[in-house]
Amino acid sequence: MRSAVLDGTTLEALVSAAVAAPSIHNTQPWRFRLDPDTLTVEIRAATDRAVRHIDPVGRALHVSVGCAVLNLRIAVEHFGWEPVTRLLPRPDQPDLLATVRLGGIAKPCSYASLYDSVWRRHTSRFPFSERPLPTAVLTELAEAAHAEGARLHHLSPLRTGRVLHLAREAEHRNTADSDRAEESRRWVREADGSGLGMPAETLGPQDFLGRVPMRDFGAHRHAGVLAVPFEKRPTIVVLTTAHDRRTDWLRAGQALERVLLLATAHGVRASLLHQALEWPDLRERLVSSADARPHHAQMVIRLGYGPGGPASPRSDGLGRMPL
Known part of the structure; x- marks a missing residue:
């Protein structure tokens, strides 16, 4: 149209x-x-x-x-x-x-x-299958990030393990920090449907084997949270920028969304593992010091094939747009 x-x-x-x-x-x-x-x-x-x-x-x-x-x-x-x-x-x-x-x-x-x-496009916090992503798809996703001024790093199994370890450490810190735990709880949508936070059905289960550190928005795993095993070999990519200024953050967001939309077009699901980015010392460790060019981590993305996540509520936006 x-x-x-x-x-x-x-x-x-x-x-x-x-x-x-x-x-x-x-x-x-x-x-x-x-x-x-x-x-x-x-x-x-x-x-x-x-x-x-x-x-x-x-x-x-x-x-x-x-x-x-x-x-x-x-x-x-x-x-x-x-x-x-x-x-x-x-x-x-x-x-x-x-x-x-x-x-x-x-x-x-x-x-x-x-x-x-x-x-x-919807975030899926559910387990993915063990089916690997084709190299051609990963290459297209990297090209999409590059077109917006960012880089997408597909991690080796060793680096994947290290990054997931950092995410688990961050999640442990988040649930132990009362201010952060309360802040997360405030953005879970009320049972009566009020508010614009995330409905409980979009949060997904927890991984009882600890392979993928899914965020506990209830902070201290509330009753009724389903625990299931997640994929053994998750596909993890890290989105980075060469600098870390406000403009770089905005470019990273555009690159992130372009990657997510292209992944959706290929039938690939995604969830965002943001926890380690919320702690400066852990965020620094998300990138490899062995890389030739300095770069700054802006997002950790888990990709795979599996169920789509439910849609979270959205504001209409027009009520905030004076014409």
């Missing part, structure tokens, strides 16, 4: 695509504003939805917003415009993280086919 006019229906579709992006704890830490004169959508940080204990410097917030920016770019192109994107365009407005202007007629681009995946 293509549109030459930014009418209300198209605007709603653009914003709906943007807010379909993943975000830390499903906090959806973004706000949108349209400048009707320039047809520019502003994406601002919703700092009231930040997780200040888990993400004190706002790195994960920026990564989350970067995911929304990528979805918005894809939707803008889908409806016929060229998405002209600027990151941190106004230093005097630090909450303005990005703008996407609806430019001229869209040019063919390599992510044009990902629009359908925007609506089908």
Whole structure:
């Protein structure tokens, strides 16, 4: 579907695509504003939805917003415009993280086919099968990350074990830290359906063999959590950037979402193992000192074939967009 006019229906579709992006704890830490004169959508940080204990410097917030920016770019192109994107365009407005202007007629681009995946992508925190990912798929995912200014590292079994060990250590620290544990609990959706956090059915089971350290959002494993064995040889990739500035975090988010959407297009499920990134000393150890170029870990991703995760609730976004 293509549109030459930014009418209300198209605007709603653009914003709906943007807010379909993943975000830390499903906090959806973004706000949108349209400048009707320039047809520019502003994406601002919703700092009231930040997780200040888990993400004190706002790195994960920026990564989350970067995911929304990528979805918005894809939707803008889908409806016929060229998405002209600027990151941190106004230093005097630090909450303005990005703008996407609806430019001229869209040019063919390599992510044009990902629009359908925007609506089908869901995080899956369930066990995956032992079926390995084809090398060709892993190569495509790495190319997608590179196109957005990031690198995707497919880990060897030895490095996979080390990274999962760091995630387990981080998860142990998180559940032992009362502030972080309470913060996680606040972002689990209430049983009556109120709130925008994650419904219990999206959280998935725990791995009783400890192969994959799934986050315990209940903090101290609440009653009723199913425990099952996860895959013996999980496929783990680490997304990195050469630098670690706010712009790099936003680029990492765009790279992350492009990888996740392409994985969805290939029928590959994904879950995000963010725990070790929340502790500076553990985050440093996620990257190998043997690599020739310095880089900074921005996300740990588990990939595989298995059941899709249920959709988490989303705000409509339009209530936050003054027209």
